[in-house]
Amino acid sequence: MNQLLSLTLLILLLLCRAEPLRADVVLVVNKSSDIVFLSKKHVIDIYMGRESTFPNGEDVVPLDQNVESPLRHEFYKQLVNKQVSEINAYWARLLFSGRATPPRSVDNNKSMLIMLQENKSFIGYIDQNNASDEVKIIHYVN
Amino acid sequence: MSIKPHNKIAYRVVAVLLFSALLVALTTAVFFYNYTYKQEMTTIQSSLDRLVNAVSKTAAIAAYLDDKVLAQEVVNGIAADDFVKSVSLHSQNTLIASNQTHDAFLLSSEIMKYPLTSPFFADEEVGQLIIHGNIELIRSQARDIAFEHVTLISIYSFIFIIILLFYYFIILLFYYF
Numbered sequence: 001m002n003q004l005l006s007l008t009l010l011i012l013l014l015l016c017r018a019e020p021l022r023a024d025v026v027l028v029v030n031k032s033s034d035i036v037f038l039s040k041k042h043v044i045d046i047y048m049g050r051e052s053t054f055p056n057g058e059d060v061v062p063l064d065q066n067v068e069s070p071l072r073h074e075f076y077k078q079l080v081n082k083q084v085s086e087i088n089a090y091w092a093r094l095l096f097s098g099r100a101t102p103p104r105s106v107d108n109n110k111s112m113l114i115m116l117q118e119n120k121s122f123i124g125y126i127d128q129n130n131a132s133d134e135v136k137i138i139h140y141v142n
Numbered sequence: 143m144s145i146k147p148h149n150k151i152a153y154r155v156v157a158v159l160l161f162s163a164l165l166v167a168l169t170t171a172v173f174f175y176n177y178t179y180k181q182e183m184t185t186i187q188s189s190l191d192r193l194v195n196a197v198s199k200t201a202a203i204a205a206y207l208d209d210k211v212l213a214q215e216v217v218n219g220i221a222a223d224d225f226v227k228s229v230s231l232h233s234q235n236t237l238i239a240s241n242q243t244h245d246a247f248l249l250s251s252e253i254m255k256y257p258l259t260s261p262f263f264a265d266e267e268v269g270q271l272i273i274h275g276n277i278e279l280i281r282s283q284a285r286d287i288a289f290e291h292v293t294l295i296s297i298y299s300f301i302f303i304i305i306l307l308f309y310y311f312i313i314l315l316f317y318y319f
Contacts, residue, residue, distance in 0.1 A: 041263070044262050044263075048206075048207075048261075048262060049207060050206060050207055080262045082262075090203065090261065093200055093203055093212065094203070094207070094209065094212065096211070097209050097210075097211035097212045097215075098211065099207050099208070099209035099210070099211065099212065100207055100209070
């Protein structure tokens with residue numbers, strides 16, 4: 001009986017498709033920021049160095065998750081459908097021109113939230129589950 | 143001294159052979175000249191397309207960011223090709239890099255335009271790369287190669303006619319004299 005149960009469980013496990021967990025990435029800013037919404041295009045332009053201000057003209061400083069963070073991979077995949085390696089190649093091309101610089105990397109979610117609370121110019125992305133009252137969601141990446 | 147009837151026929155055959163051979167050689171030469179010329183023009187155009195294709199991603203990034211330094215690198219890279227007279231890179235409607243004055247492009251009719259799409263939005267055009275081909279050099283090279291081919295074909299035809307005549311006279315000598 002136990003063998004039959006184990007076999008059934010094994011078959012069920014094999015039938016299940018192993019899909020990676022898909023985080024709901026959100027763009028957040030300081031809660032006192034005047035910004036309430038950002039278009040996808042504006043988010044891309046900020047993160048790719050084309051835009052250096054919010055739509056209201058205030059300066060914006062994008063923050064990136066740690067290089068190893070799975071959320072970083074998820075963010076770029078959902079935002080521009082590119083791998084982090086492709087994004088790195090993009091920045092490598094711009095290394096010597098000085099026109100744009102890559103977003104500042106932070107160690108983890110906690111650091112990201114602390115920095116966002118400290119400065120109205122910062123913009124960052126986190127998993128929606130980690131969003132607190134101290135930050136304001138202005139864009140759902142997916 | 144009168145020409146014998148069999149000699150008359152022989153001369154006529156030689157004349158017909160010569161005329162036919164010359165006609166074929168001439169027609170082939172004209173055909174090959176045009177064919178080679180067109181082929182060469184296409185080859186040069188393709189090599190320019192490949193050159194642009196190789197730098198199009200960097201050019202698109204330069205146009206996307208209005209990055210003058212990067213744009214100038216792209217322009218200089220393309221301009222190094224002998225078949226390129228001048229290059230300019232535009233973002234939207236602004237000239238961001240060029241290896242010549244803007245007026246030169248406006249006056250020219252021999253320009254090739256390559257649209258640049260955003261590195262992140264496939265449907266957004268962020269600028270264009272304008273190349274002024276060195277048409278004189280392209281045509282001259284195509285002409286030279288075509289002429290080379292025709293010269294070779296003419297030499298082969300001439301040798302073939304000589305050999306043909308030689309064998310013909312050998313046969314004549316053998317049968318009539």
